[in-house]
Amino acid sequence: MSQHNGAGRLAALPAVLLLAAGFVLPILLVVAYSFMPSRTFGLDSDATLANYQSAFTDDYWQPLAWSASTALVTTLICLLLAWPTAKVLNRRAGPFATTVTVLIALPIFISESVRLFGLSLFLMPGGGILAGTLNTLFGIEIGSILNTRLAALIGYVYIHFPFVLFPLLLGLSLIPREQVEAARDLGASGWQVFREIELPLAMPGVTIGALLSFVLSLGANAEMSILGGQAVTVVTRAIEQRFSYAQDWPLGAALTVLVIVITAAIVLPLLKRIDLDGLIRR
Amino acid sequence: MADAGNGAASILSISSLTKRFGETTAVDDISLEIPEGEFFTIVGPSGSGKSTLIRILAGLEKPDSGQVALRGKDLTGVPANSRPTCMVFQSLALFRHMTVGENVEFSQKVRGVPAAERREQALANLRLVRLPTEFYDRKVTQCSGGERQRVALARALASDPEILFFDEPLSAIDYRLRKILEVEMKELHRRTGKTFIYITHNVEEAMVMSDRIAIMRDGRLVQIGTPAEIYHRPTSRFVAQFMGEVNIFTTSSGRILELEAEHGDLDDGYLVVRPEHIRPDARDADVSFEARIESGFMLGSRSQYHLRVGDSIVIAELPEGAARGIIAGETGRWGFRLSDSAALEN
Numbered sequence: 151m152s153q154h155n156g157a158g159r160l161a162a163l164p165a166v167l168l169l170a171a172g173f174v175l176p177i178l179l180v181v182a183y184s185f186m187p188s189r190t191f192g193l194d195s196d197a198t199l200a201n202y203q204s205a206f207t208d209d210y211w212q213p214l215a216w217s218a219s220t221a222l223v224t225t226l227i228c229l230l231l232a233w234p235t236a237k238v239l240n241r242r243a244g245p246f247a248t249t250v251t252v253l254i255a256l257p258i259f260i261s262e263s264v265r266l267f268g269l270s271l272f273l274m275p276g277g278g279i280l281a282g283t284l285n286t287l288f289g290i291e292i293g294s295i296l297n298t299r300l301a302a303l304i305g306y307v308y309i310h311f312p313f314v315l316f317p318l319l320l321g322l323s324l325i326p327r328e329q330v331e332a333a334r335d336l337g338a339s340g341w342q343v344f345r346e347i348e349l350p351l352a353m354p355g356v357t358i359g360a361l362l363s364f365v366l367s368l369g370a371n372a373e374m375s376i377l378g379g380q381a382v383t384v385v386t387r388a389i390e391q392r393f394s395y396a397q398d399w400p401l402g403a404a405l406t407v408l409v410i411v412i413t414a415a416i417v418l419p420l421l422k423r424i425d426l427d428g429l430i431r432r
Numbered sequence: 433m434a435d436a437g438n439g440a441a442s443i444l445s446i447s448s449l450t451k452r453f454g455e456t457t458a459v460d461d462i463s464l465e466i467p468e469g470e471f472f473t474i475v476g477p478s479g480s481g482k483s484t485l486i487r488i489l490a491g492l493e494k495p496d497s498g499q500v501a502l503r504g505k506d507l508t509g510v511p512a513n514s515r516p517t518c519m520v521f522q523s524l525a526l527f528r529h530m531t532v533g534e535n536v537e538f539s540q541k542v543r544g545v546p547a548a549e550r551r552e553q554a555l556a557n558l559r560l561v562r563l564p565t566e567f568y569d570r571k572v573t574q575c576s577g578g579e580r581q582r583v584a585l586a587r588a589l590a591s592d593p594e595i596l597f598f599d600e601p602l603s604a605i606d607y608r609l610r611k612i613l614e615v616e617m618k619e620l621h622r623r624t625g626k627t628f629i630y631i632t633h634n635v636e637e638a639m640v641m642s643d644r645i646a647i648m649r650d651g652r653l654v655q656i657g658t659p660a661e662i663y664h665r666p667t668s669r670f671v672a673q674f675m676g677e678v679n680i681f682t683t684s685s686g687r688i689l690e691l692e693a694e695h696g697d698l699d700d701g702y703l704v705v706r707p708e709h710i711r712p713d714a715r716d717a718d719v720s721f722e723a724r725i726e727s728g729f730m731l732g733s734r735s736q737y738h739l740r741v742g743d744s745i746v747i748a749e750l751p752e753g754a755a756r757g758i759i760a761g762e763t764g765r766w767g768f769r770l771s772d773s774a775a776l777e778n
Contacts, residue, residue, distance in 0.1 A: 331492050332525035334513045336539040336591050346542070350529045 177410070183403035190400060201404035210405060213388035218412060220384075221367035224306040228314040228363050229356065231307070236318040251319075254312055266305050266376040273301050273377065297379025305373035310366055314359035321355015322348070354424040361417055368413060385409055443468040443627050444489070444595060449498035451484055458484040459495065460651030466629065471621045473630045473638040475674070476648030482631040483599060485648070489629065490519040490597050502594060518593035522600045524584040526572045532558070532583050533568035539591035557586040561620065578609050585617075589624065598630040602637060614640045635675055639663065647671050665774050672704040672774065679705045679746050683775070690744040691721040695770065702776040707736065709772035710748035712758055717767025721746075724763045739766060 185197040188204070204210060239247045257265055272279045275294035284290040295301050325348060333347045349356070371386040383391075385405065392402030442465040451459040458481040466472050476482045487493040489500060491512035500507045507515060518539075527535050534541075536554040545553075555565050561582040567575070575583060581601060588596055602610045602617075618641045621628050632638055638645050639659040646656040647670070655662060655671045666672035669680055681703045682689045686696055688703060695718055714720035723739035723746060731749070737758065739746040748766065750758070 326523065326525065328521045328523050328525035329527060331512070332519070332521055333527070333538070333542075334511070335490060335492065335515075335517075335519050336542065336587070337513050338538070338542040339513060342542045346538070347527065 180403045180406050183400050184407045186400040188400055189398050201400045204401055205404050205408060210388060210401070213383045213385040214405065214408060216382050217368050217385040220303065220306060221364045223303065224310055224367045225314070225360050225363040227307050228311050229360060231311060232315040232318045232359065235315055236322050239319060240322040254315060258312055262309060263372055263376065265309065266372055269305055269308055270296060270377055273304070296377065297381060299378060299381050302374045302378030302381065305377040306367055306370060309370070309373065310363040313362040313366060317355045317359035317362065318352065319355070321352035324354070325351045357420050357424050361420060365413055365417060368409065441468055442466060443503055444629070445501040445504070446489070447499045449485070449488060449495050449500065451488060451493065451495050457651045459488065462653055464646070464653065466627065469625055469627055471618070471628045471630065471641055471643045472646070473632060473642035474646045474648050475632055475635055475638045477633055477674070480648040481651040482648045486519070486597050486599055486629065486631050490517055491515045516594040517597060518588040518591045519597040519599060520584050520588050520601045522603060524580055524601060526580055526584055526587070528572050530572065531568070532570050532572060532575065535572060535583055536586045536590050538587060553590060557590045560589060560623070561586045562616070577605055578613065581605065581613055585620065593626070595627045595629060598628065600632050603632070603634070610637070617641055647674060666704060667776065668778055669702055669704070669776060672776070677707055677747055679707065679710065681705070688719060691719065691741055691746070693719045693721045695719050697770060699775055701778070704774040704776060705768050705772065707747040707749035709768045710746060710766055711768060712748070712750070712764060712766055714765040714767035716769070718770040720765055720767030722763065723766050725758060725760050728758065728760050
């Protein structure tokens with residue numbers, strides 16, 4: 151073992167200890183609890199798979215399925231919205247792009263709940279900004295969409311859009327302009343340029359943005375409680391309820407493990423495919 | 433119609449092409465006829481507008497006014513992907529996420545040519561640019577500079593363009609390899625019989641490869657001719673200086689001011705004399721002058737001398753063998769023949 155390596159290990163020790171105590175240990179605890187009988191508060195019983203059975207049979211799969219599908223839909227909508235935005239920002243450098251970028255980035259510094267309450271003012275029926283404007287200017291009466299899944303989805307997209315946009319911008323900035331010009335010069339149509347050149351070359355950015363959006367949406371709770379009016383129970387809320395009101399730690403733990411497994415199954419293979427070091431060094 | 437060098441019909445007609453970027457006029461009212469099969473090079477310093485000109489010709493930039501026609505068909509509003517032309521970029525712009533084969537086949541893939549046919553043609557194009565066919569499956573990132581150059585050429589040829597444009601593709605290549613590629617490019621031009629329009633800031637490169645050269649300055653073509661015409665008969669001091677180190681003397685009332693020499697046949701204006709035409713022997717010279725050898729440099733096959741005449745320096749170059757006995761510090765009589773010089777008005 152070289153001297154250099156030894157020193158590196160020593161320097162990494164505090165971080166390793168912190169992660170072991172604050173991250174690995176709790177996860178191991180959660181995993182251990184997930185195999186304990188329902189409503190027990192110790193790890194001394196015999197291991198059982200009953201909690202995982204409940205997770206799939208006793209309607210707990212619904213929050214999980216809803217959160218996963220909403221995370222997926224949110225990610226897709228964010229990608230569809232962010233691609234044209236990123237293209238415009240990437241092409242038009244200068245004051246315009248800077249202003250727009252700042253306008254999109256600034257709200258991130260405000261608490262998520264505050265922003266969602268702001269959005270609820272927008273969506274409120276009657277005197278709300280959306281309903282009021284439509285009514286006053288165009289005489290259109292719309293019913294309330296607040297406290298519905300749609301309102302929650304709007305919130306999901308609103309909150310996670312910047313997390314997709316900025317990685318996409320990074321991804322697009324990796325495409326040399328001449329590559330696009332060369333493709334067009336060789337006869338490619340706009341769609342073919344997107345399909346063959348832009349998308350593959352911007353893929354690292356697309357992947358990172360999609361992962362951020364998916365993982366954050368999967369664990370999101372505030373959108374549904376503030377905008378969705380608990381129209382659906384999201385998986386994080388279901389877990390919280392198991393741990394607090396229901397006092398069923400093992401079932402909560404099993405649901406937690408399922409979320410972690412789903413996240414890891416999606417994130418790890420994708421992360422392997424992108425060269426993060428290469429992206430950062432540019 | 434055109435004053436085309438070899439008398440062939442013109443393939444590309446450019447008339448009154450103008451392009452402005454804000455205050456600067458990058459391309460200023462350029463008209464030009466390029467005959468079929470010619471190797472035409474536009475040479476100019478950076479900022480002369482040559483890149484803008486070729487980008488307009490390729491359809492990557494829209495002109496403010498003027499026309500581009502290919503075999504009489506107006507191309508001006510036609511976008512790059514619908515033009516039967518292809519460009520080799522300065523950066524080469526190879527698709528780095530694709531293999532060599534995928535790069536070469538790209539133009540046919542987007543046109544929907546079946547895979548097997550594409551592959552066959554790609555292999556033929558690799559052979560045409562002298563790349564071994566096993567490069568087909570190689571990643572572009574695994575290729576050396578010279579190999580990438582050839583891949584870019586093969587990719588451009590694969591689209592079977594009527595005209596190939598080159599935007600300084602050799603500028604990032606080291607001297608030795610560039611010399612080899614220049615010859616290969618010339619050879620490729622001969623073998624394919626296609627029209628090549630090439631831009632560069634490197635005069636030497638232009639001289640080696642081109643049938644005709646245009647010198648570009650501040651958005652205008654200041655002289656068009658064969659390499660020999662431009663080298664021996666520059667029409668302006670700019671062109672003369674651009675084509676290498678030259679001596680430019682001012683002539684007025686039959687006198688060469690810098691040399692304090694006289695000759696009856698001199699018009700008022702300027703006289704361009706190349707260093708190799710200044711001889712250390714005034715006997716059969718039309719113009720001779722007294723000069724002190726200030727310094728001498730060995731340039732390989734020839735030697736260069738800086739001669740002082742009054743306040744001016746005259747540059748002379750002699751072949752290795754002829755340079756014996758010429759010693760710095762000595763004063764002697766030097767001269768040149770008027771037939772070796774070019775008289776200019778500006």
